[in-house]
Amino acid sequence: MNNRQIAFIGAGNMANSLIRGLLAKGVAADHIHASDIDSDKLQALQSECGIRTGDTASIAAVADVIIVAVKPQVMATVCTALKPLIAKADCLIISIAAGIPVSSLAQWLGAERAIVRCMPNTPSLVGEGATGLFANNNCSADHKTLAGDIMTAVGIACWLQAEKDIDTVTALSGSGPAYYFLMMEAMEKAAVAMGLTPEVARQLSIQTALGAGKLAASSDVAPDELRRRVTSPGGTTEQALLSFANQGFESTVAKAMLAAQQRAAELAK
Incomplete structure (x- = not known):
């Protein structure tokens, strides 16, 4: 994970927690990128954490993994705009948006894209999160390892056998x-x-x-x-x-x- 370029689309509370968790695990600040419509959030992250910030196009061009951390109601717009900007064919997409199935993400991002859908919970904000993850068939073992390493930066992560299990994870954790x-x-x-x-x-x-x-x-x-x-x-x-x-x-x-x-x-x- 330390040699991967990790990009965040959205710099809200969950993204903020993941970024700080990754830094605490030893990921270099210049390997973490973030974009957000709120420039104040980006300035705070840059000054406090030393990460790189920019627009979506610039960070998607270098990313090995993109964590889409925006509200569910804007996921379609964000992902549709993101699709042509992703430069690396094996770039992994991780969605932390509640209620958005992999089928919709694939429709917006491309059927060939490696996608992990996950459900973190609010204790992730204090490093004690519990996250369920589901990977589509395009994900390799390396993709799954990368996604798991990112989410364990803020707690524990458990892989799910079926996407419907995310609904149970939602009810549980x-x-x-x-x-x-x-x-x-x-x-x-x-x-x-x-x-x-x-x-x-x-x-x-x-x-x-x-x-x-x-x-x-x-x-x-x-x-x-x-x-x-x-x-x-x-x-x-x-x-x-x-x-x-x-x-x-x-x-x-x-x-x-x-x-x-x-x-x-x-x-x-």
Whole structure:
């Protein structure tokens, strides 16, 4: 990856995070390029990160990989304009736009183009992202390695067997941070109602979520076993979990994720 020219079309939050993640992984600043209609964003990236900036034509002419990081509603316009500007035949295109299928990207960019569609999530902004990736049949092993290396600059990346699985990834990790935020919010409100100050309740709810996530990530056992280990028979945790079960917690989560998955599939159409 270090000898590839990496170009970003769009310099918003996700592109910004990926650029900083790539720099942290040792990619040279002069190998990273960005274009955006907002010149202030480009100036900030150039001054803070030392990367190269320019218009779409100039960066597409040198790029080995182009990350299209614009809003879904302008993808058709951006990709159609981008197609004749790509100089290298084996240039990889990575799309991080939600709801845009590979078939549409290929229609706008060319049926022969190597394309990876991915779904990163907002924790990528702090280097703790979770991304699902799907490659079309034009992608070589080198293309997939390159795409994976880029996305792991801001967290973990998992390859998907079928494009439809991106809808499930959207329901799981794409929308998932909001589920945890809701849980933290509910725990905070309950703790305040029980007598804690809002400041203490928020601090403890956030740290508890952070600690649980880190423990699960570093453990050699699955979350269900971690849950069992913290649940003493007849103890406080057992009572809380029984209350969750009685309220249909698992069913509620499953229904919520199904609703998100179905909506993602509808948007892709």
